[in-house]
Amino acid sequence: MSDRRNSAQDDASKHSYRMIVALEDVADKSFDYVIAGGGTAGLTLAARLTEDPNTSVLVLEAGGENVDDPLLLRPALYGAHFGQDMYSWSHQTVPQKHADGQQMPWARGKGLGGSSGINFFIWNKPPAEDVNDFERLGNPGWNWEHLHEEVRHVEGFTRPPDEMLQQNKVRPGLWQLGSEGPVKVAFPPAIDAIDVAFHEALFKLGIPPAPNPMGGDPNGFFLGPSSHDAKTYTRSYATTAYYLPNKDRPNLNVLVHAHVVRVLTAPAVHSNELTATGVEFLFERKRYAVNAKKEVLVCAGALKSPQVLELSGIGDPEALKKIGVPVNIDLPGVGANVQDHLLISMGFELKDNPSHLTFDMLADPAIGAEHLRLHESLRGLHTRGMNGYAILPVNALTPNAQKIYENAKSSVAKKLPTASPGLQDQYKIELSRLKYGRPGTEFIMLAAHFSQPNPPKPNKKYISLHAGNFHCLSRGTIHCTTADPMQDPAYDPHCLEEDVDLQILVEGMMYLRKVAAMSPMKEIISQEVNPGPLVEDGNYEQMRDFVKKHLWSCWHTSSSCSMFPREKGGVVDPSLKVYGTTNLRVVDLSVIPISVAGHTQAIVYGVAERAAKIITGKLDVLH
Incomplete structure (x- = not known):
């Protein structure tokens, strides 16, 4: 596939990028919601939250914009993005002693849309009972019926011609797909x-x-x-489905090449918990801060959300001690239960x-x-x-x-x-x-x-x-x-x-x-x-x-900030709020408590859609 990769890279080199908002529009400014990560979940949340014109949202994305890029849009370029710094993070595991000592590549999408921009386009759904296991593990309302409803809102399925259906014996069960959603499926x-x-x-x-x-x-x-x-x-991915149709909203702000370092916190006024006041981020190697008036939403993915929490002093005290970060919240489940x-x-x-x-x-x-x-x-x-x-x-x-x-x-x-x-x-x-x-x-x-x-x-x-x-x-x-x-x-x-x-x-x-x-x-x-x-x-x-x-x-890593009861090792509650905080949530694949038998693209969109309803008060999962 190397020749196709080189050809696609030639196309990409012709693409020019622009800043969506400038640094001076962000640094030391205040927004209702600050979203750490402009990937699949982050862009979905941003689009839904800014449906209210009185709500301001800032998305901080560590990668570039990468809009209208043939390398991302054109099908059949499987794996062409891997190893290219503009499109993917070239993460690797530590040597796996039970797998012949190999270091496994864990590439993830870099830029707006995250991994939905470099995945293999697979759209399927897990067994219903796998999702019902989320609820069995102590998360009321997190079941197949409710999550599938959210996924159907995401789907914009185009029914194929009858001739193709008959020729290939495609079964009617496939029509349990939504047809009006922003993510096109075909x-x-x-x-x-x-x-x-x-x-x-x-x-x-x-x-x-x-x-x-x-x-x-x-x-x-x-x-x-x-x-x-x-x-x-x-x-069809988070950028084309959720960002581009809404990019001109005056209350939607996106800063690319902004690498979130940590969540800034302060003691809550009426409890012994912490309140997220904003985030610190790197831009051109310098540190800046931005303020959150309502909530901070960490959407950095299962590989990076635990890092953001640990650098914020939220995690296992032993792990924090090793890196010299003071403990703000004792939460041993951060970075555990990885699947x-x-x-x-x-x-x-x-x-x-x-x-x-x-x-x-x-x-x-x-x-x-x-x-x-x-x-x-x-x-x-x-x-x-x-x-x-x-x-x-x-x-x-x-x-x-x-x-x-x-x-x-x-x-x-x-x-x-x-x-x-x-x-x-x-x-x-x-x-x-x-x-x-x-x-x-x-x-x-x-x-x-x-x-x-x-x-x-x-x-x-x-x-x-x-x-x-x-x-x-x-x-x-x-x-x-x-x-x-x-x-x-x-x-x-x-x-x-x-x-x-x-x-x-x-x-x-x-x-x-x-x-x-x-x-x-x-x-x-x-x-x-x-x-x-x-x-x-x-x-x-x-x-x-x-x-x-x-x-x-398969690049479906999950559960590193699992949704469990706190006494059972959980990191977030069923509203996806981090234990010990009043207004800090994690919204990405890291929150599902147990893995499912299916590719995870649809699940991430569904989690983000459900999170948006929780955040805006349209859904109360705790009562």
Whole structure:
């Protein structure tokens, strides 16, 4: 994909940026709401809060504006933003001792729109029961019914033509998508035969079509839409959906290249809590402050929100002591309970067939130019996406499911006595998910070479089949190692610390080999490239080694500022207010208390929409 990346970077270099507001309009000034982070959640909140013309909002975004940039808008450029400082933060985990010592890339979106501007366009929803687990963990009202209602308000789904529906057997359950929302959601104008073959092979292996993949029951295989605008087949993300339509509101202020350092606090007047009075931020290496008359809203994402809180003196006293930050609020849950989705990929070279379109083809300059021309008439690869999915329980993949459950149960039993009350509750839910066959393993088909370690050959077409574990038992940490805000915290997801997480991924890979060997997939595939000969068929130990070496993150890190009761290790209450404060909230993926079996883009929008109602008093979740 490097040629496509370089081509897109050439496009991006032609783009010029402007300041949205100037520093002098912000420094030492006062706004009703100050939002730390102009990503997915931050821009959603800003748009909703400024619907009231009497409410002033300031968004501080550490990256640039990046508006109308082809590299962000054009589909099919999967991964082209990673490693480019203008578009992504190149975060890395610490070496993962249970994953062959590798440091896993944790890239995140940099600039307005955050990760919604560089993600892989996937729009799907988790099982309803996964979201209901939020409520089971002590958060009244945070359930599927309410969160799904918010997500439907976000969705601007365009129904595809009947011919495409009939040809690809798209099920009616997909119509549980909103059609009037600002984030555009669409299927491609055509589904490639490879996606259809993938699902036919799963069906022959006994996997059913999902009953209601967008309505809370994705158990099975399904075709999923993308966050594409069907009118242009370009990316629909927080910038196009929430910022650009509202950018001229006089009460909406955005300062880019403003890196939030910490929240400023003072003792509350009528309680022993703290009140957030503003934030401190860096602009061109100098520190400035801005005042908040009502609230400070931290929307820096699961990787950075814990850092902002710790540098504000809010967190585990031991962690704060190590970096020399005085304790303002003793809150040990900050930076704890970190969860992630793990993925492992298999690569297959396809037999020569000119009718198959794969994204590898764009590496050829002539073909790349042709598909840019095709895109103008809404055809070609830049209208395609990742559309073939399956979300399954472990017992659908392997007869070893009961053994895996028993192993997990035994491991949890050893940890329960020393686990926090909140983690104890999570362990019980995770075991229940395994025992009762709740779907938590995802299979995805991508029509491109996206696997390791063997590289692609020139002029060949590839597909990648991915197995993901979205219900991992392992729990990690994110803690600052220094008081320098420009230094990343130590990102330690503790990948594969619980061996059951590895066992499930291995079973997923074994199952994908069965899928590849089943008609009609076997008629399409020429050879397996990765793992290929590195793993003999049926050799479990070799597959374990392969997974540990080539595992990667799905970039869905969550729960580092979890919504739990405070006595159970929580950081925010059900109104997303930080414990011990009167007016400081966290609004991003860090607040969900337990991970879900689904890609997280829609969840983040839903959390932000619900937060806006809470903040403006339209919804009272505490009474």
